[in-house]
Amino acid sequence: MPDIDFEFIVIHLPHYGRALLLTLALGLGAILGSLLVGLPGSLILHFRAPVLRRVVAAYVEFSRNTPLLAQLFFLYFGLPAVGIKWSGFTCALTGLTFLGGGYMIEALRAGIEAVGRPQIESALSIGLSRPQIARLVVLPQALASAVPALAANCIFLLKETSVVGIIAVADLMHLTQGLIGLYYKTTESLLLLVAGYVILIVPVSLLFSRLEKAVRRAEFG
Amino acid sequence: MTTTANAPVLIDAACVTKFYDTRKALDNVSLAIHAKEVVVILGPSGCGKSTFLRCLNGLETVQAGSIRFHGRDLARPGTDWRPVRQRIGMVFQSYELFPHLSVRDNLLLGPVHVQKRPRAEALRQAEGLLERVGLADRLDSFPRQLSGGQKQRIAIVRALSMNPEVMLFDEVTAALDPEMVREVLDVILGLARNGMTMVIVTHEMGFARAVADRIVFMDEGRICETNTPVKFFTAPDTDRAKRFLSRFLY
Ligand SMILES: Nc1ncnc2c1ncn2[C@@H]1O[C@H](COP(=O)(O)OP(=O)(O)OP(=O)(O)O)[C@@H](O)[C@H]1O
Numbered sequence: 001m002p003d004i005d006f007e008f009i010v011i012h013l014p015h016y017g018r019a020l021l022l023t024l025a026l027g028l029g030a031i032l033g034s035l036l037v038g039l040p041g042s043l044i045l046h047f048r049a050p051v052l053r054r055v056v057a058a059y060v061e062f063s064r065n066t067p068l069l070a071q072l073f074f075l076y077f078g079l080p081a082v083g084i085k086w087s088g089f090t091c092a093l094t095g096l097t098f099l100g101g102g103y104m105i106e107a108l109r110a111g112i113e114a115v116g117r118p119q120i121e122s123a124l125s126i127g128l129s130r131p132q133i134a135r136l137v138v139l140p141q142a143l144a145s146a147v148p149a150l151a152a153n154c155i156f157l158l159k160e161t162s163v164v165g166i167i168a169v170a171d172l173m174h175l176t177q178g179l180i181g182l183y184y185k186t187t188e189s190l191l192l193l194v195a196g197y198v199i200l201i202v203p204v205s206l207l208f209s210r211l212e213k214a215v216r217r218a219e220f221g
Numbered sequence: 222m223t224t225t226a227n228a229p230v231l232i233d234a235a236c237v238t239k240f241y242d243t244r245k246a247l248d249n250v251s252l253a254i255h256a257k258e259v260v261v262i263l264g265p266s267g268c269g270k271s272t273f274l275r276c277l278n279g280l281e282t283v284q285a286g287s288i289r290f291h292g293r294d295l296a297r298p299g300t301d302w303r304p305v306r307q308r309i310g311m312v313f314q315s316y317e318l319f320p321h322l323s324v325r326d327n328l329l330l331g332p333v334h335v336q337k338r339p340r341a342e343a344l345r346q347a348e349g350l351l352e353r354v355g356l357a358d359r360l361d362s363f364p365r366q367l368s369g370g371q372k373q374r375i376a377i378v379r380a381l382s383m384n385p386e387v388m389l390f391d392e393v394t395a396a397l398d399p400e401m402v403r404e405v406l407d408v409i410l411g412l413a414r415n416g417m418t419m420v421i422v423t424h425e426m427g428f429a430r431a432v433a434d435r436i437v438f439m440d441e442g443r444i445c446e447t448n449t450p451v452k453f454f455t456a457p458d459t460d461r462a463k464r465f466l467s468r469f470l471y
């Protein structure tokens with residue numbers, strides 16, 4: 001067991017605090033953004049909106065089948081060539097949202113599809129309109145059955161933030177790589193890194209597993 | 222149960238023809254349903270019973286024929302089915318209660334969101350109806366906490382709470398354990414006694430005979446025979462009906 005330089009840890013704790021906040025902001029922003037993309041996207045797929053549905057389907061394929069790294073490079077190094085220059089953070093947030101949106105669309109679409117045709121017919125038979133059926137019957141059940149997949153996507157996005165250092169965003173991973181390069185304090189830096197991700201992800205994970213249980217109890221026994 | 226031949230016609234289906242792709246599911250079906258009449262549709266599996274019921278409340282579109290209801294032809298394209306469905310209630314084989322809503326919210330969904338009635342008034346009515354089907358204490362339960370028979374009785378109440386003029390029942394006891402069939406059939410018999418107009422598809426022959434004013438026997442998408450229950454079950458006019466009935470003799 002190597003000696004641990006506690007002084008190093010204490011000195012750099014504030015840096016990790018800042019990087020943690022930035023990573024959190026990036027992760028939560030991406031989660032929120034991708035849910036905002038996911039909901040309308042999944043509805044467009046479900047209701048087979050003409051034309052739009054093709055656009056959404058193409059987007060889902062594209063976002064899920066290109067590496068985030070490539071998406072970030074394109075945003076950070078490619079866009080300036082056409083006169084669009086965004087900060088690293090904006091590029092990272094956009095890239096993660098673009099990636100997460102595709103995954104959220106798929107998770108929500110699967111949830112919507114799990115609500116069977118007979119449920120919709122029984123809603124129709126009491127005179128509910130299509131928008132009412134979507135809001136009052138389909139979406140509550142779809143969200144409930146999509147919770148596990150949504151949770152997996154959220155944690156996936158939080159972890160994916162670790163590549164944004166490549167476009168100079170000072171997240172946890174970027175900070176750690178920098179410190180290792182400067183001081184060779186690999187063990188200490190990695191300890192701080194792991195602690196940072198645990199602080200970031202464990203609460204989210206716990207939150208979702210409680211949500212999952214609550215939803216299952218409320219909806220399906 | 223009652224003599225209804227002279228009562229006004231409520232739903233008048235004439236020459237209804239329905240295809241699923243190239244497959245003919247209904248072939249020139251004509252049936253007039255009178256006010257307060259109980260029509261029971263019998264027939265072998267796949268003969269088009271469900272399809273016919275579903276055409277009556279717009280869950281299927283028809284390719285030819287007319288369905289007249291309150292002076293309008295529902296078979297015409299562009300029919301606004303929502304007001305019609307409030308007047309023609311339907312109960313399904315698999316109950317289809319909304320699993321994420323309590324019994325109370327299942328029962329209030331239509332009256333409050335579709336008919337825009339005051340919640341308190343709708344709730345009073347729902348409580349009265351629950352009382353009638355023996356489930357007054359189940360207002361706060363969720364569907365998963367109920368037995369099949371209880372779920373089906375709630376589903377009937379859900380349809381009734383829209384104050385429909387006609388009720389359609391599609392094999393509503395077919396998914397139930399035998400000991401629960403009775404409690405559901407009793408509810409339907411009670412409705413018949415109170416003069417509800419109903420079209421019932423069932424495989425329960427004893428019940429059909431007890432509840433029906435008229436038996437309609439279908440085969441291969443067509444109506445083969447229309448008869449009184451007594452005559453249908455003792456001396457049917459057609460050979461097809463005889464053959465069909467012989468399958469229910471042990
Ligand atoms: N959605 C559908 N698509 C294609 N064919 C269908 C569809 N629904 C029913 N059919 C066909 O139409 C015919 C009539 O079906 P229907 O469900 O009305 O029969 P049924 O008399 O209700 O039978 P059962 O007693 O088994 O419920 C059958 O041949 C069936 O295979």
Ligand SMILES: [Mg+2]
Pocket residue numbers: 270271272391392
């Ligand atoms: Mg059927």
